[in-house]
Amino acid sequence: xxxxxxLTPVETVACCSPLVSAPLAxxxxxxxxxxxxxxxxxxxxxxxxLVAAHADGEACVCDLNGAFDLSQPTISHHLKVLHEVxxxxxxxRGVWVYYRARxxxxxxxxxxxxxxL
Numbered sequence: 016x017x018x019x020x021x022l023t024p025v026e027t028v029a030c031c032s033p034l035v036s037a038p039l040a041x042x043x044x045x046x047x048x049x050x051x052x053x054x055x056x057x058x059x060x061x062x063x064x065l066v067a068a069h070a071d072g073e074a075c076v077c078d079l080n081g082a083f084d085l086s087q088p089t090i091s092h093h094l095k096v097l098h099e100v101x102x103x104x105x106x107x108r109g110v111w112v113y114y115r116a117r118x119x120x121x122x123x124x125x126x127x128x129x130x131x132l
Contacts, residue, residue, distance in 0.1 A: 053100040059093045067116040075111045
């Protein structure tokens with residue numbers, strides 16, 4: 016036996032409201048798409064989270080190598096990809112390279128993922 020579902024006007028609006036307030040503008044989509052492509056790789060996603068969660072939001076390559084069963088050149092390649100799309104800043108100190116998460120890029124991702132929901 017089927018039951019008829021009757022919703023109040025408030026329930027109808029809550030049920031059928033869009034998830035975001037407005038669709039992405041073309042330039043916003045083009046700015047964010049490369050960031051999403053870069054973090055679609057599990058190693059790069061973990062690297063970004065490790066750097067962002069590290070003390071002072073900055074980590075040396077030497078601090079990151081131990082978290083993976085990968086060679087140092089492979090880790091460096093993934094860090095380079097994250098740097099090239101603008102998710103990480105880097106600075107060289109002596110023989111080591113230090114990475115810092117770029118807050119502006121993370122804010123773009125945050126607004127896409129959680130800001131409009």
